[in-house]
Amino acid sequence: MLVTIFGTGYVGLVQAAVLAEAGHDVLCVDVDPAKIERLRAGEVPIYEPGLEQLVRQNSAAGRLFFTTDPREGVGFAGVQFIAVGTPPDEDGSADLRYVLAVADTIAEYMEESKIVVVKSTVPVGTSDKVRAQMEHRLAARARGDLTFDVASNPEFLKEGSAVADCTRPDRIIIGTASEETEAALRELYAPFNRNHEKIIVMDVRSAELTKYAANCMLATKISFMNEMANLADRLGADIEKVRHGIGSDPRIGYHFIYPGIGYGGSCFPKDVQALIRTADEIGFDAAVLRAVETRNAAQKNYLVEKILGHFAGDIAGRTFALWGLAFKPNTDDMREAPARVIMEALWAAGARVRAFDPKAMDECWRIYGEREDLMLCANQDAALDGADALIVATEWNSFRAPDFKEMRAALSEKVIFDGRNIYDPLTVAKYGLRLYGVGRDAK
Numbered sequence: 001m002l003v004t005i006f007g008t009g010y011v012g013l014v015q016a017a018v019l020a021e022a023g024h025d026v027l028c029v030d031v032d033p034a035k036i037e038r039l040r041a042g043e044v045p046i047y048e049p050g051l052e053q054l055v056r057q058n059s060a061a062g063r064l065f066f067t068t069d070p071r072e073g074v075g076f077a078g079v080q081f082i083a084v085g086t087p088p089d090e091d092g093s094a095d096l097r098y099v100l101a102v103a104d105t106i107a108e109y110m111e112e113s114k115i116v117v118v119k120s121t122v123p124v125g126t127s128d129k130v131r132a133q134m135e136h137r138l139a140a141r142a143r144g145d146l147t148f149d150v151a152s153n154p155e156f157l158k159e160g161s162a163v164a165d166c167t168r169p170d171r172i173i174i175g176t177a178s179e180e181t182e183a184a185l186r187e188l189y190a191p192f193n194r195n196h197e198k199i200i201v202m203d204v205r206s207a208e209l210t211k212y213a214a215n216c217m218l219a220t221k222i223s224f225m226n227e228m229a230n231l232a233d234r235l236g237a238d239i240e241k242v243r244h245g246i247g248s249d250p251r252i253g254y255h256f257i258y259p260g261i262g263y264g265g266s267c268f269p270k271d272v273q274a275l276i277r278t279a280d281e282i283g284f285d286a287a288v289l290r291a292v293e294t295r296n297a298a299q300k301n302y303l304v305e306k307i308l309g310h311f312a313g314d315i316a317g318r319t320f321a322l323w324g325l326a327f328k329p330n331t332d333d334m335r336e337a338p339a340r341v342i343m344e345a346l347w348a349a350g351a352r353v354r355a356f357d358p359k360a361m362d363e364c365w366r367i368y369g370e371r372e373d374l375m376l377c378a379n380q381d382a383a384l385d386g387a388d389a390l391i392v393a394t395e396w397n398s399f400r401a402p403d404f405k406e407m408r409a410a411l412s413e414k415v416i417f418d419g420r421n422i423y424d425p426l427t428v429a430k431y432g433l434r435l436y437g438v439g440r441d442a443k
């Protein structure tokens with residue numbers, strides 16, 4: 001099938017590459033000319049395992065194309081995906097200007113019937129706004145005769161495993177009342193629906209809410225465990241033992257109940273906020289979600305409080321090695337990353353940071369640039385040189401089994417602040433290092 005995708009970010013580009021790999025012909029449209037130029041040269045501007053190879057392979061095979069020309073994009077295919085960003089507006093609600101701009105563009109250039117598929121994460125009711133925007137533009141063109149349908153098809157990929165998630169999705173949600181649209185999307189997704197039925201068809205509003213409900217449920221699990229970790233620290237319990245204890249109940253399960261220093265990234269924070277705003281708008285108090293947000297904001301400072309406690313409130317002039325900058329492993333994305341909150345708090349207190357991340361060094365440089373109190377180090381060992389203490393902010397695999405002997409020799413204060421509980425307290429103690437974790441410091 002022929003498909004056009006507006007937006008070549010984490011979602012649009014991965015979706016395009018995976019659809020092309022399955023044999024579809026995909027044209028990607030973006031407003032960022034530099035990005036499109038790089039993509040045409042086979043260069044992928046984001047880090048996502050397997051993506052660059054897929055983009056090169058399918059571009060070479062003549063199934064994946066890139067353009068900045070919206071007219072070309074609209075003319076290319078009957079199915080038009082909207083996968084542009086929906087960042088938080090000033091009040092926390094989802095900013096729909098990019099989504100509606102694409103809707104306007106499609107209506108501006110369409111000459112035949114279209115299926116418009118909203119893949120961006122958008123509040124309930126957005127498909128109606130997309131429809132209204134398109135009707136408005138078609139009326140202005142005196143082309144009210146042109147027909148279109150607006151469907152919802154939210155994306156559930158995870159950064160860091162986006163290609164794998166898109167290639168083998170857990171579920172494919174299709175929100176539409178139109179049989180024709182359902183048939184077209186079933187055909188599009190047939191290559192991904194072979195093992196067992198993954199397509200779930202529902203009405204548009206339910207599809208839109210499904211995406212928010214999924215992210216908010218996951219954010220709630222994290223914040224709940226972080227709250228338990230706070231209690232464990234104060235009550236003399238070990239949260240890791242508690243985690244095993246509750247995970248063994250199949251009604252709870254082991255997935256996604258790791259305590260830590262809070263969730264970040266481009267999705268959970270903004271989606272929790274946006275659903276709270278949606279609830280506000282209809283006069284409903286989303287009390288659970290507000291609590292999730294409050295807990296998460298506090299959790300990002302959890303290690304900072306432990307660091308200040310250890311150093312009796314004075315860290316001016318001290319140097320901290322920081323392992324991990326990305327908001328989670330296998331990505332270079334630092335949006336809303338706990339590492340940023342930690343670094344900024346350390347700088348405000350007069351400390352210096354020697355940082356290393358396997359993938360996010362360029363991104364860190366882009367965000368903070370040259371600073372006297374930030375040294376971006378070539379590798380994780382170099383970050384330890386001349387540092388007082390180590391902070392672990394992201395659970396990259398390469399951080400899990402370090403040489404503790406060398407670490408002890410390098411750190412002047414012999415202390416680790418482990419924001420992801422990747423180290424075993426007994427092992428670390430054997431090497432004469434003091435370990436602070438999340439929810440197990442009393443043991």
Ligand SMILES: NC(=O)c1ccc[n+]([C@@H]2O[C@H](COP(=O)([O-])OP(=O)(O)OC[C@H]3O[C@@H](n4cnc5c(N)ncnc54)[C@H](O)[C@@H]3O)[C@@H](O)[C@H]2O)c1
Pocket residue numbers: 006007008009010011012029030031032035083084085086098101102119120121122155156157158159266267
């Ligand atoms: N990143 C994730 O893990 C993830 C997962 C699931 C859903 N989502 C949702 O998917 C949507 C996209 O997220 P993302 O992370 O890919 O965003 P992103 O910011 O990485 O990419 C968005 C892209 O859209 C382009 N764009 C903006 N306006 C445009 C226009 N008028 N025409 C064409 N291109 C335009 C931008 O230049 C950019 O390249 C968001 O709603 C997000 O919430 C993201």
